[in-house]
Structures are given as C-alpha cells and as structure tokens.
Amino acid sequence: MISTAKPQSMRDAIASSVANNVKAYDIATWCASLGLADQAPDEDPYRSKFTYVKSRLIGLPMTELLKIARRLLDEWDDEALQELVTPTGLGGVDGEMRNLIFASTGPKPKIVLRDAINNTIEVVENGQYCLFYDRPLTDAGLTWSDMVEWWAVTHLDTTELSVAGHHLWRRMNQSLVDSEPERILFRTYTARYAGDPTVPALIPQVYLHYDPYVHRRGVAAPLFRQRMDFLLLLPGRRRVVLEVDGRHHYARTDGTADPGAYARMVAEDRMLRLLGYEVYRFGGAEFVDAETRSELLTRFFDDLLGQG
Numbered sequence: 001m002i003s004t005a006k007p008q009s010m011r012d013a014i015a016s017s018v019a020n021n022v023k024a025y026d027i028a029t030w031c032a033s034l035g036l037a038d039q040a041p042d043e044d045p046y047r048s049k050f051t052y053v054k055s056r057l058i059g060l061p062m063t064e065l066l067k068i069a070r071r072l073l074d075e076w077d078d079e080a081l082q083e084l085v086t087p088t089g090l091g092g093v094d095g096e097m098r099n100l101i102f103a104s105t106g107p108k109p110k111i112v113l114r115d116a117i118n119n120t121i122e123v124v125e126n127g128q129y130c131l132f133y134d135r136p137l138t139d140a141g142l143t144w145s146d147m148v149e150w151w152a153v154t155h156l157d158t159t160e161l162s163v164a165g166h167h168l169w170r171r172m173n174q175s176l177v178d179s180e181p182e183r184i185l186f187r188t189y190t191a192r193y194a195g196d197p198t199v200p201a202l203i204p205q206v207y208l209h210y211d212p213y214v215h216r217r218g219v220a221a222p223l224f225r226q227r228m229d230f231l232l233l234l235p236g237r238r239r240v241v242l243e244v245d246g247r248h249h250y251a252r253t254d255g256t257a258d259p260g261a262y263a264r265m266v267a268e269d270r271m272l273r274l275l276g277y278e279v280y281r282f283g284g285a286e287f288v289d290a291e292t293r294s295e296l297l298t299r300f301f302d303d304l305l306g307q308g
Contacts, residue, residue, distance in 0.1 A: 006306060007060075007061075007062050007065060007306065009084060010062065010065040010066070010069060010084055010306070011054055011057040011058070011060075011065065012054065013069070013078075013080055013081045013084050014053065014054075014057060014065065014068055014069055014072065014081065015049075015050045015051075015053040015054035015057065016050060016080070016081075017069075017072050017076075017078045017080075017081045018030060018031075018049065018053045018072065019049035019050040019053060020078075021072075021075070021076050021078075022049070024045045024046045024049055025045075027045035027049050027052055027053065028045060028052075031052075031053060031056055034068050034071060036053070036056035036057065036068075037056060038056065043055050061196055061198065061199070062305055062306040063140055063143070063198055063199065063200075063235065063305075064198070066085060066140075066235045066236070067139055067140060067235070069081055069084065069085050070085060070139060070235075070236075073085065085236065097136075097137050097142075097233065098119060098121075098134065099121060099132060099133065099134040100131075100132070100133040100134075100203060100206060100231075101123070101130050101131070101132055101206070101207040102130065102131050102133070102172075102175075102203050102204060102205055102206040102207065102231075103130060103131045103171060103172045103174070103175040103203075103204055103205050104129055104130040104175055104205050104207070104227070105129050105130070105174050105175050105177070106126060106128070106129030106130075107126045107129060108126060108226075109123045109125065109126045109127055109129070109130050109207075110123070110124050110125035110126060111123055111124070112124050130207075131171070131172075133147070133150060135150060137233060139235060140198065140200075140235055141200050141232075141233040141234045141235050141238070142200060142201050142203070142233040143197070143198050143199060143200055143201055144165070144190075144193045144197045144198070144199060144200070144201045145161075145197040145198055146201065147168060147201045147203075148161050148164050148165040148168060148197065149161065149164075151164045151165075151167065151168040152164035155167075155168075165193070165197070169190060169193075172186075172203075172204050173186060173187075173204075175204050175205040176204055176205070179244065179246065179284075180287075181244045181246070181282070181284040181287045182204070182229055182230075182244045184287045184293060184297075185230070185242065185244055185282065185287070185297060186202060186204060186230070188293075188294060188297040188298065188301075189202045189297070189301055190202060192301070199305065200232045200233060200234050200305070201232070201233075202230055202231075202232060202242075203230065203231045203232070203233070204229065204230055205227055205228075205229065205230075206227065206228050206230070206231040207226060207227050208226060208227060208228045208241075208272075228241050228242075228243065229241075229242055229243045229244050230242040230243075232304075234305075237276070238278065239276070239277045239278070240277070240278045240279075240280065240304065241272060241277050241278065241279045241280070242280050242281075242282070243279070243280070243281045243282070244281075244282050244283075244284055244287075245281055245282065245283050245284060246284045269281075280300075280304075
C-alpha cells in the first residue's frame with residue numbers, strides 16, 4: 001500500500017499539533033528546538049500559532065517533516081499526526097537491521113556465524129564481489145548521504161563526499177550489468193540524489209535470505225528467492241522491496257509458461273508482506289518506451305516517498 005500522506009497534509013498536521021500543545025509565548029523556542037528557520041519574520045505567534053509554525057515548514061522534504069512529526073509524538077499524543085506518520089498497513093518491520101549484503105558482482109558470498117549468540121555474521125569467501133553495510137539505521141532510515149559517508153570512510157579514506165558518491169554509485173551500478181530494465185530503474189531513482197542526498201538510498205541486489213545448502217551440489221534450495229532486486233529502508237521501519245520481472249519470472253528458457261515459478265514468486269511475496277515488507281513489481285516491458293517509463297517511475301517514486 002502506497003502512503004497517501006503528502007507534504008502539505010504533513011505540514012498542516014505538524015502546525016496544528018504544535019499550536020494545540022504549546023503556548024504562544026513558547027512557540028518561537030519550540031520552533032528553534034525543532035531546527036525550523038525563521039522564513040516569515042512578519043508572522044506573529046500571538047496572532048496565529050498555526051500560521052507561525054507552518055510558515056517555517058514550507059519547502060522541507062517529506063523526510064525532514066517525518067523527523068519533526070516523530071519528535072512531537074515523542075512529546076505528546078496526537079492521533080491525527082500519528083495516522084499520517086504510520087498509515088494503516090505501513091507499520092514497518094519488527095526487529096533491527098543488523099547488516100546488508102548487496103551489490104554482488106560475482107559468486108554468492110559464503111557466510112559463517114562468528115557469534116551465534118549475538119547473531120554476528122562474517123563473510124569468509126567471495127566477499128570481494130559484494131558490499132557489506134553494518135551500521136545502525138537512524139530515524140530517517142538509510143539515506144544516500146549515510147551511504148556516501150560510510151563509503152568515504154571505509155573504502156576510500158577521503159573527506160571528499162562528492163568523489164565518494166560518484167565512486168559508490170558506479171560500484172552499485174556494476175551489479176546491474178545483466179539487466180537493462182534494472183539499470184533504468186536505478187538511474188531514474190538515483191537522479192534524485194543530485195537534488196537531495198537525504199532521500200532514502202536505493203540499494204541494489206540485496207541478499208534477503210541466506211541458504212548455505214545451495215553450495216552443496218545436487219541439493220535443491222529450500223529458499224526460492226535469496227536476493228531482491230532493490231531495497232529501500234524508509235523512516236518508520238518501512239522496508240520496500242522493488243522487483244523488475246523479466247521472462248524468467250514466469251516462463252521457461254524455451255518461452256513456455258512456467259506456472260510453478262510464478263506460484264513460488266507470489267508465495268514469497270505473501271510471506272514478505274506478512275513480515276511487514278512492502279513489495280512492488282514492475283514488468284520489464286513497462287520500460288521499453290523511454291518517455292512513458294520516465295513518467296511512470298517518477299510518479300511511482302513521488303507517491304511512494306510522499307513527495308507528490
């Protein structure tokens with residue numbers, strides 16, 4: 001389910017929440033504590049607390065509005081604001097993210113449990129073909145700026161974040177060499193990074209399950225799908241899976257329909273949704289026309305991120 005909350009609605013709800021819970025003589029101090037710049041110096045909180053707060057929210061992206069909304073909900077209860085922050089069906093995934101193994105460009109990594117009590121894993125083979133992110137998430141989820149800072153420190157030893165960003169983007173894009181539709185989706189979404197590096201990072205080729213038995217020749221894999229095409233880690237513990245379906249998702253190599261493969265795919269989707277993931281699928285054929293695919297993807301991501 002795509003969130004229907006828009007920035008305008010979130011701004012109104014935040015302004016109403018502050019106006020209903022803060023005295024006029026404390027409004028300016030509250031706005032300062034929330035990091036809200038004085039964009040309308042002529043506004044007077046004694047004339048309208050709502051307008052005073054809202055004028056300071058104009059132009060903020062949805063990610064920043066959500067941070068402010070959660071800060072207020074930590075202070076007091078507000079049912080209307082809570083409904084926008086956590087819409088029905090978007091309650092997020094239970095548990096904390098511990099690690100991401102992603103952007104694989106070669107053989108599947110082999111993993112051991114270094115500490116089974118603390119669930120600490122270690123990649124012991126083929127680690128050179130994938131990336132491993134194990135920093136804790138912030139309230140904003142996992143943003144592109146988070147990823148770039150991590151890459152600059154751990155892989156390049158540089159403070160030049162623009163250099164690190166370009167380097168990381170190229171490395172992630174390399175993991176999509178076998179799929180032009182996936183590269184199209186990746187390029188369309190990541191164009192947003194140039195305008196706002198605080199938007200959620202689009203993480204390609206993420207290992208969702210790990211099944212060590214497939215390393216044993218002749219043993220069928222107990223887990224059908226072990227790697228997802230893309231993952232977004234959004235505020236509120238939302239985990240969004242994006243899949244770009246080619247012919248192999250529903251047909252055999254000779255082009256005939258494969259009902260078994262399709263059934264396994266939708267069963268896996270059901271399992272993920274029950275765990276709290278959001279799963280969205282695109283058909284590769286949707287990306288054939290350059291003009292329509294750009295419009296389709298831009299509209300989808302605007303709706304998904306509440307920026308429409």
